Amino acid sequence: QVQLVESGGGLVKPGGSLRLSCAASGFSFSDYYMSWIRQAPGKGLEWVSHIANSRSSTIYYADSVKGRFTISRDNAKNSLYLQLNSLRAADTAVYYCAREIPYSSGVPLDSWGRGTLVTVSS
Amino acid sequence: QSVLTQPPSASGTPGQRVTISCSGSSSNIGSNAVNWYQQLPGTAPKLLIYTNTQRPSGVPDRFSGSKSGTSASLAISGLQYEDEADYYCAAWDDSLHGLVFGGGTEVTVL
Numbered sequence: 128q129v130q131l132v133e134s135g136g137g138l139v140k141p142g143g144s145l146r147l148s149c150a151a152s153g154f155s156f157s158d159y160y161m162s163w164i165r166q167a168p169g170k171g172l173e174w175v176s177h178i179a180n181s182r183s184s185t186i187y188y189a190d191s192v193k194g195r196f197t198i199s200r201d202n203a204k205n206s207l208y209l210q211l212n213s214l215r216a217a218d219t220a221v222y223y224c225a226r227e228i229p230y231s232s233g234v235p236l237d238s239w240g241r242g243t244l245v246t247v248s249s
Numbered sequence: 250q251s252v253l254t255q256p257p258s259a260s261g262t263p264g265q266r267v268t269i270s271c272s273g274s275s276s277n278i279g280s281n282a283v284n285w286y287q288q289l290p291g292t293a294p295k296l297l298i299y300t301n302t303q304r305p306s307g308v309p310d311r312f313s314g315s316k317s318g319t320s321a322s323l324a325i326s327g328l329q330y331e332d333e334a335d336y337y338c339a340a341w342d343d344s345l346h347g348l349v350f351g352g353g354t355e356v357t358v359l
Contacts, residue, residue, distance in 0.1 A: 162348070164294075171251065172286070172294060172337050174348035187346050223293055233282030234341050234348050235299035242293055 129153040129238045131224050136243030143214050143247070149207040149224030149240060157181040157202035160227040162236060163209050165220035165245075175222070176209065177234065192218075214247045221245075252277060253338055255351035261328045262359050269354045271321045271338035277349055281341040283321040285314055288335045288353075297336070298323060330358045 135147040149161070163175040176198040179185035186198055197210040207224050221244050225236035254272040261267040271283065285298040296305050298314035301321065311327045321340075325332055338351040 164348075171335075171353040172288075172339075172350045174339075174350065177348065189347050190345070228296075228299060231282070231300055232341075233284050233300060233339070235282075235284045235296055236286075236294075237296045237299070237305060239293040239295070 129226065131226065131238055131240035133222060133224055133240045133243040136222065136245045138246045138248065139214055140249050141215060141247055145211045145214065145245060147209040147211065147222055147224075147243060147245070149209075151205045151207065151224075151226070154226070156200075156205040159229060160234075161200065161207045162225050162227060162234065163198060163207075164223045164225055164236070164239075165218075166223070166242075167217075167220040170220075173220070177227075178207070180229075211245065214245075216247050219245060219247045251352040252342060252345070252349035253340065253351035255336075255338060255354045257352065258355045258357065260357040260359055261325075263328055263330065265328045266324060266326045267328055267356060268325075269323045269336055269338075269356070271323070271351050273319050273321075273340060273349075275319060276344040277319075277340040277342040278316065278321055279319040280343050283314065283316050284339045285312075285323045286337045286339065288337065290334070294337065325356070328358055332356060333358050 162177045195213045221242040223242045226238040228235045282300040286294040287297045288294040301316040342349045
């Protein structure tokens with residue numbers, strides 16, 4: 128079955144960096160667009176970034192992270208990554224990776240990991 | 250402030266029908282499909298409705314979605330205690346070049 132497992136979260140000081148990983152299994156990872164979504168404690172969902180499958184180089188970022196976060200993928204390792212730089216307290220959240228249903232309008236995310244917590248605090 | 254607007258809460262008794270609204274604009278709901286997610290306490294979100302009206306395999310037909318113009322709705326008929334959760338609408342925004350979510354609606358079964 129489809130499985131997404133995030134890792135790499137932790138406590139980091141403001142201005143610091145972190146690299147999140149998402150290990151995918153149970154499906155042909157290279158065929159799917161993938162997204163990162165975050166959720167601050169007690170708050171709603173916020174989309175962070177989206178990367179196309181192996182047939183496209185399309186990448187998008189939310190304005191709140193543009194220039195600080197970098198999404199990437201390694202299809203040979205069935206892995207999705209998110210590099211977080213210049214971290215701020217407002218970046219404190221659970222970060223989820225999610226798979227997009229192909230050929231569907233509106234970026235529907237049909238499989239989600241359990242998330243990894245990033246805490247930015249001095 | 251979320252790009253998509255949802256009521257913060259909704260409630261009903263078991264068996265009732267509850268409707269959650271999601272209001273957007275021409276650059277998001279007006280141009281693209283709407284998806285709905287259910288988030289049970291302490292768990293990751295789950296896709297409930299995609300492309301406005303479609304249910305993924307395993308989602309009960311008590312859940313239904315609709316869209317008209319720049320607004321969408323999620324209806325839960327035959328409300329059950331297990332439906333207590335937060336519900337989020339989402340749509341791609343052509344102006345922001347990103348996915349936007351509603352602020353979420355907490356559903357309580359009285």
